[in-house]
Amino acid sequence: MSDILNTDILDTDIVNPVEPILRSDRIPHIWCPGCGIGTTVNSFARALVDSNIDLGSLALVSGIGCTGRVAGYVKLDSFHTTHGRAIPFATGLKLANPKLNVVVYSGDGDLSAIGGNHLIHAARRNIDLKVICVNNLIYAMTGGQTAPTTPDHSTTSTNPYGVFEPSFNLPHLVEAAGAVYVARWTTFHVRQLSRSISEAFKKKGFSFIEVISPCPTLYQRRNKMGDGLDAMKYYKEKSKVRHGAPTGEVGLTMTGEIIVGKFVDRDRPDYETMMRSQFRESLGERFVEQTEMVCS
Amino acid sequence: MPKGRVSIVVERCKACGFCVEFCPSHVLALSSAFNSKGYHPPHVVHPEKCSGCDLCGMYCPDFAICATKVDPAGHPAARTAAQPAGQAAGQTMKKATPAKGGSK
Numbered sequence: 001m002s003d004i005l006n007t008d009i010l011d012t013d014i015v016n017p018v019e020p021i022l023r024s025d026r027i028p029h030i031w032c033p034g035c036g037i038g039t040t041v042n043s044f045a046r047a048l049v050d051s052n053i054d055l056g057s058l059a060l061v062s063g064i065g066c067t068g069r070v071a072g073y074v075k076l077d078s079f080h081t082t083h084g085r086a087i088p089f090a091t092g093l094k095l096a097n098p099k100l101n102v103v104v105y106s107g108d109g110d111l112s113a114i115g116g117n118h119l120i121h122a123a124r125r126n127i128d129l130k131v132i133c134v135n136n137l138i139y140a141m142t143g144g145q146t147a148p149t150t151p152d153h154s155t156t157s158t159n160p161y162g163v164f165e166p167s168f169n170l171p172h173l174v175e176a177a178g179a180v181y182v183a184r185w186t187t188f189h190v191r192q193l194s195r196s197i198s199e200a201f202k203k204k205g206f207s208f209i210e211v212i213s214p215c216p217t218l219y220q221r222r223n224k225m226g227d228g229l230d231a232m233k234y235y236k237e238k239s240k241v242r243h244g245a246p247t248g249e250v251g252l253t254m255t256g257e258i259i260v261g262k263f264v265d266r267d268r269p270d271y272e273t274m275m276r277s278q279f280r281e282s283l284g285e286r287f288v289e290q291t292e293m294v295c296s
Numbered sequence: 297m298p299k300g301r302v303s304i305v306v307e308r309c310k311a312c313g314f315c316v317e318f319c320p321s322h323v324l325a326l327s328s329a330f331n332s333k334g335y336h337p338p339h340v341v342h343p344e345k346c347s348g349c350d351l352c353g354m355y356c357p358d359f360a361i362c363a364t365k366v367d368p369a370g371h372p373a374a375r376t377a378a379q380p381a382g383q384a385a386g387q388t389m390k391k392a393t394p395a396k397g398g399s400k
Binding site for chain 1: 301302303305307308310311312313314317318333335350351353354355356357358359362363364372
């Protein structure tokens with residue numbers, strides 16, 4: 001390398017702070033040039049580093065898809081589940097070992113389409129999961145088919161004459177289902193996203209963070225929207241931070257404004273608390289509090 | 297005297313250009329040279345302007361670049377908030393590798 005590239009740029013005494021979180025042997029990753037998923041992983045890793053979370057008490061669960069690959073690139077206890085079943089797996093993990101911090105890291109197609117029911121029911125039950133949903137507006141890994149989040153009038157491989165179905169507004173969906181923390185950022189808002197992930201770790205209950213991410217290979221190419229950098233410039237230009245905005249008004253359009261921010265931050269008893277209080281109420285003396293972890 | 301220094305792992309780079317575009321002090325530019333996968337990694341064109349904010353490192357989807365604040369002697373300043381977490385994972389934040397570019 002050194003005979004081609006200027007060796008001044010290879011400054012090896014500086015180590016990237018996210019390196020301890022990554023499985024460096026598997027990098028470079030499979031994500032396309034200009035894809036934003038790596039940026040979200042970067043923000044996630046920095047949130048872990050900066051908030052001093054015990055990495056031994058953290059488990060990361062991914063579904064299938066481009067974002068599903070995250071489980072393979074982080075040096076944490078992680079699991080790459082079947083399509084759409086990241087939340088059920090994470091629910092089981094959390095119930096069996098309530099001390100774990102369980103993160104679900106998956107894409108919009110995995111979480112809101114095939115796993116849509118799991119998403120709303122986990123939010124309804126308020127299971128203590130941190131869900132990071134990387135929304136690239138399309139089914140990217142399978143060839144650019146229309147996803148439930150694909151905006152109106154965009155062209156996809158299964159809608160060559162334009163998408164005509166209304167799309168999901170994910171923050172609205174999970175808020176209505178009962179999530180306690182709902183935020184949306186884009187891959188342009190790296191520091192805000194990192195802070196938001198740290199905040200979600202402090203919440204008890206179902207936290208949902210949607211990250212809008214570019215997909216230059218499938219979504220933008222078919223819609224003549226340029227490459228990853230063009231998408232980032234679009235996010236920079238068109239996104240508006242509105243904390244506490246009513247989630248009903250934050251739906252996405254193809255070229256319009258993107259409302260970002262922390263939309264919901266409320267407190268509601270989580271699944272485990274509700275279960276214990278119900279058992280205590282109905283069983284009285286007969287209810288024995290399980291203090292020791294069953295699985296370790 | 298630069299306040300920060302950039303480190304680039306050229307072999308990981310996929311030349312998306314995020315670091316070049318979003319560097320607040322315009323330190324970087326895509327080079328005309330190739331890495332082994334045929335991408336043009338960024339190189340430092342204005343090292344004296346680097347503030348060590350590490351925004352390039354946060355934007356990089358390939359974990360290929362990072363910047364750190366340096367002391368007046370040019371040595372990387374110790375990270376304060378982040379260091380304990382890195383050590384908890386059994387890693388040290390700084391490696392003593394004297395040779396520049398020897399390993400790549």
